[in-house]
Amino acid sequence: MKILEGNFTNAKGQYAILVTRWNSFVVEHLKEGAIDTLKRHGIGEKNITVVYVPGALELPVVAKKIANSGKYSALIALGAVIRGGTSHYEIVAGESSKGLAQIALETGVPISTGVLTVENIEQAIERSGTKAGNKGAEAASVALELVSLLEQI
Numbered sequence: 001m002k003i004l005e006g007n008f009t010n011a012k013g014q015y016a017i018l019v020t021r022w023n024s025f026v027v028e029h030l031k032e033g034a035i036d037t038l039k040r041h042g043i044g045e046k047n048i049t050v051v052y053v054p055g056a057l058e059l060p061v062v063a064k065k066i067a068n069s070g071k072y073s074a075l076i077a078l079g080a081v082i083r084g085g086t087s088h089y090e091i092v093a094g095e096s097s098k099g100l101a102q103i104a105l106e107t108g109v110p111i112s113t114g115v116l117t118v119e120n121i122e123q124a125i126e127r128s129g130t131k132a133g134n135k136g137a138e139a140a141s142v143a144l145e146l147v148s149l150l151e152q153i
Contacts, residue, residue, distance in 0.1 A: 006149030011041040013073025013147050015048050015140075016066050020079035020115075022055040029128040030078040030114055030136030037140035056081050056115055057092050060099025067109040074143040078136050079115040080124050093117040110146035114139030 015038055019031045031050065038048055049072075053062050056079040063075055077100055083089040096115060104111040114135045118124045126132040 004149060004152045006145035006147070006152075008041045008141070008144050008148070010148055010151075011038075011043055011144050013043075013047065014071055015043060015143060016072045016075045017048065017050050017140075018053050018059055018062055018066070018075060018077045019050060020053050020055050020059065023080035023082060023124065026080045026116065026121075026124045026128045027078055030080075030116070030134065030139075033129060033134030033137035034076050034078060034114065034140040037137040038144070041144055043144075053079075055079070055092070056096040059096050059115070060103055063100055063111055064103045064107070067103055067107040067111070072109060073147045074110040074112060076112045076136075076139050076143050077115055078139065080128070081115060081117050082121060082124055083119050089117075108150075110143060110150065112139040112143040112146065 017031060017034050020027050053059055059077050063077060066072060066075055081089060081093045100111045100113055116124050116127050116135060127135045
C-alpha cells in the first residue's frame with residue numbers, strides 16, 4: 001500500500017500572499033502569521049511575495065492573474081469579512097470563496113484561504129492571533145502541505 005501525504009520538512013517554492021486592505025486591523029495580523037509560518041518552515045523572504053488587494057471580493061481576479069503567471073507554487077489568500085446589517089456579507093464571503101476555489105481547480109495552483117468570515121469584530125480579533133490562534137498561520141501551513149503533497153502525485 002502506498003500512502004501519499006504532504007509534510008513541512010521539504011518546504012520549497014515561491015509563495016504569494018494576497019492580503020486584503022479592508023479590515024486591515026485584523027488582516028495584517030493574519031499576514032504576519034502566514035509569513036512567520038513560511039519562514040519557520042524554511043521559506044526565505046525572497047520566496048515570499050505579498051500582494052495587497054482592496055477587499056475579499058477582489059481576491060479571485062488577482063489570484064487568477066498570479067496563478068496563471070506560472071511563478072508560484074501556492075497562493076495564500078487572507079482577509080476578513082465581518083457580518084453587518086445587510087446581505088452584503090453573504091455575497092462577499094460566498095463569491096470570494098467560490099472564485100478562489102474555481103481558480104485553484106482551473107490552474108492546478110493551490111490556493112489556501114485564510115479569509116475570516118465572522119459575525120463580529122471580537123471573533124475576527126480572536127482568529128487573528130489571540131484565543132482561536134492565527135488563521136493566517138494555519139493557511140500558510142495548508143499551502144506548505146499542499147505543495148509537498150502535489151509534488152508527490
